[in-house]
Amino acid sequence: MxxxxxxxxxxxxxxxxxxxxxxxxxxxxxxxxxxxxxxxxxxxxxxxxxxxxxxxxxxxxxxxxxxxxxxxxxxxxxxxxxxxxxxxxxxxxxxxxxxxxxxxxxxxxxxxxxxxxxxxxxxxxxxxxxxxxxxxxxxxxxxxxxxxxxxxxxxxxxxxxxxxxxxxxxxxxxxxxxxxxxxxxxxxxxxxxxxxxxxxxxxxxxxxxxxxxxxxxxxxYWNLSFADPIPRTLDEVTEEFAALLDEAVRCRLMSEVPLGVFLSGGLDSTLVAASMARVMKTPVITNSIGFDAQDFNELPLAREVAEHIQADHHEFIVKPQVTDILDKITWHFDEPFADSSAVPTWYVCQMAKQKVTVALSGDGGDEGFGGYTFRYIPHVLESRLRAMLPAVLRRPLFGLVGTMWPRSARLPKPLRLKTIFENLAVSDAEAFYRDLIWLRDETRTALYSHDFMQALHGFTPIEMVYPFYAGSDAPDALGRSQDTDIHFYMTDDILVKVDRMSMAHSLEVRSPLMDYRILEFAARLPTDLKIQNSKGKLLLRKLASQRLPASLENRPKLGFSIPAAAWLRSELKPVIEQILLDKYSPIATIIEGKKIRSLWKEHLEGSRDHSVFFWGIMMLGLWKSNCYDSSEQ
Missing domain, CATH: 3.60.20.10 (Aminohydrolase, N-terminal nucleophile (Ntn) domain)
Incomplete structure (x- = not known):
């Protein structure tokens, strides 16, 4: 690299x-x-x-x-x-x-x-x-x-x-x-x-x-087509996918320097590790990290997989020193970047570099095979409901109910319907966009200053998403969602994060599940071979049942995560408050000061969790402080 x-x-x-x-x-x-x-x-x-x-x-x-x-x-x-x-x-x-x-x-x-x-x-x-x-x-x-x-x-x-x-x-x-x-x-x-x-x-x-x-x-020069899914059985596509995965892994093993794999304990990375074990003549070097907080530790399952494939396994326990690395992270990103999983990604790349110069990862499995069920399943159901009601009835009816319905985390989960009602009042494309964003339209309007809104001249971020969703040739809402995630979220969030955090440590990361042949194969799968009975990645689970310990097949997705809300109320509190007081920060001209102070008070008191928003505020402020530093961090 x-x-x-x-x-x-x-x-x-x-x-x-x-x-x-x-x-x-x-x-x-x-x-x-x-x-x-x-x-x-x-x-x-x-x-x-x-x-x-x-x-x-x-x-x-x-x-x-x-x-x-x-x-x-x-x-x-x-x-x-x-x-x-x-x-x-x-x-x-x-x-x-x-x-x-x-x-x-x-x-x-x-x-x-x-x-x-x-x-x-x-x-x-x-x-x-x-x-x-x-x-x-x-x-x-x-x-x-x-x-x-x-x-x-x-x-x-x-x-x-x-x-x-x-x-x-x-x-x-x-x-x-x-x-x-x-x-x-x-x-x-x-x-x-x-x-x-x-x-x-x-x-x-x-x-x-x-x-x-x-x-x-x-x-x-390339388009991903979801049109005309090919009817096949689960056994047929599992056999075809197994061969594609092994080939995608095999061609990524060429290296004259030490090579291994990130092993998180999740479905995607363990399938990649298992495939490496099948095609390599030497034990796979697996690298796993755990955090000292038990809620953020997948080491036991990663260890079980490593034993199953007889890997040369390495574990690292990390106590994140988040205040020490955030300046380094923002320097490497060059632009404001608010995905907090950059922190564990920094650490896993840092630790992996101690053993290897090239690491394979499981990135791409969620987008290609329908893993984001928390978004995909509601979106598909909403799309079917929209198709049953004409827009002239649906828009005013659900728009009114959505406006009146309370938004509160204190409501029982079955009654948290405000987002669903609001989504039913709009098109599939706009509803998918609303599921992606942090700031709903009403929050955006309330937070932004009058001058900033005027300077945008009517621009809204849906203009960036809509061409991908509306331009997809997928026959259903699931395919259009995946198509958009692959070309939008995966490219500009996941891949940016992995590239910058790996390159910060001079580590090359290769992603077999993003091989274009696998993405083209996955795009042509029928919907019922991606999501079934509220579970995504059906095909990957099927292959896992053949190659991996049974305990992994139905394990829920965890991924890299951090206790961001708690950190913002403790060790990161001075960082946030210094940024909020900086009158030269871009934030000072974008966000209404009174409103942001109110949200910060709610977060500190624990009455609301605004950690996603304030992590973004913090990373923008730190970017402003570090972006013109020409020295290596």
Whole structure:
């Protein structure tokens, strides 16, 4: 895994000045690639690279050149099918100087041009400068495992794996994007193509970008189709999936450095570990962490799985020093990011790095196979009810009931119906959006200042979600929900979290369940092979019953979590209160001071749990304090 950065000045630049700037940009990415650095500069282009050596340790340095230096590449990621593509290119007469996947991409581009990306199975972000045509070609993998930011002002185009490289290169105007801030307060993260800065964008997943002096053109090269599910039996699809999983794991085992797996004790990571045990000739190195608070400890089940697959198992008990690491976490994220599971992810990556340089994970199982039943099941039921009533009756009826129904955690669970009534009054797409966000419309309106609302000019974050949901070809609400989660939540929350926290420790993470072949297979499954009897991931549970201890098959999902509410009332209380008093914080101009103080009082008293909201407030404030620090955290 690596860090890439660079810029193109179509009007030309001084080579010495360009190299000086480029070195600053690459140096701040050294955590992504501590092993080597490399640079290429000509009269128009400057490409920089930081390398984390995984394959072909003695060669494969970047930038890498072809056609007598006319074509140059910097690449971040791994291509799992590079040997197959290499053999295809060799049959066409190409000769290779290295054993690495970078050269395969480079010569693939020479042979197939922009269509080379469709042949790649892996996680990647790369940039190719083609001096023959004075053109830059950039691409990002199908689900966005590897990041790519860019800035374009017509004359200069700059790109980087992380925003901080653009900042130290003075290629990142720092005007905040107010719509991005609105998205942050709604989702807890900033979805592509937006970034926290108005002038900087993220290249969305499954896209490539063609940049010349005349134009900057974005093209989508892959779509996930949920149309026309194929009727099959559970036994048939389990057999097919087992073979797909084993192949996805096998092709991710190529490494010349120590390799292992994150083992949380949950269904997804244990299936990946069990598959590794089937295809590896040596014991799997498993890494598990537990927290000193018993409620947040999955070590006993992870240990049971490790014994079952005869793994080389390593356990780490963590007492989180949250006040010591939050500045580091916010520095590595570059943008405000409010998913509190970043804290345990930081620790599991830190601990895993002590034993391995590459770790496989179970990420992707929930999105691909219907694991988010707490959202999916109510959404599907609501969708069926909507279909039974015409909108002209449903909207006023349920809209009125939803407005009048009380919202209170003190109500018995069967009577907490306000959200359901409100959702029944709107479309499927809007209801799904409401299930994703933290701030309901009425809360958003009450919290935001008048000036901030005016500055948004009518923008609402549903504009970021709606195209995914409404544009899906899925025949039902479950498929549309999964389609949206894969391209929105998974890409801009889960994968951002894993990339930044792993790269902070120079650890590469590979995710077999996100193999595009598995995602395409899962998308074509009938609904009753995903969720049945209120349980999700039916197919994964079936395979687990064949490969894993019986105690795991019906275990509820836990995942990484932390006692955020308690921390905010104790050791993090001074941090929050200092941020709330900062009159220069973005929060001071966005949120009504009186309202936020009222919510904070409720949280401190324990009458309401506002931990999700105040974790977001805290991370925004810490980002403001750390975002311009150019030193490694």
């Amino acid at each position: 690596c860090g890439i950065t660079g810029f193109i000045n179509f009007g030309g630049h001084n080579r010495a000045d360009a190299l000086s700037r480029l070195k600053r940009m690459a140096d701040i990415l050294r955590h992504r690639g501590p092993d080597e650095e490399g640079f290429y500069v000509d009269d128009h282009a400057a490409l920089g690279h930081r390398r984390l050596s995984i394959i072909d340790l003695n060669s494969g340095q970047q930038p890498m050149a072809a056609l007598n230096g006319q074509v140059q590449i910097v690449f971040n990621g791994e291509i799992y099918n590079f040997l197959e593509i290499r053999h295809e290119l060799e049959a066409k007469g190409y000769r290779f100087n290295t054993r690495c996947d970078t050269e395969v991409i480079l010569l693939g581009y020479v042979e197939w041009g922009e269509q080379c990306v469709a042949k790649l199975n892996g996680m990647f972000a790369f940039a190719i400068w083609d001096n023959r045509y004075q053109q830059l070609f950039l691409a990002r993998d199908r689900v966005g495992k590897k990041p790519l930011y860019y800035y374009h002002n017509g004359q200069t185009f700059a790109f980087a794996s992380e925003l901080k490289a653009l900042r130290v290169g003075d290629l990142c105007p720092d005007e905040l994007d107010l719509e991005a801030l609105d998205c942050y307060f709604s989702f807890g993260y900033i979805p592509a193509p937006k970034s926290i800065y108005k002038a900087v964008k993220k290249l969305p997943a499954s896209r490539y970008l063609r940049v010349s002096k005349q134009a900057c053109t974005e093209i989508r």
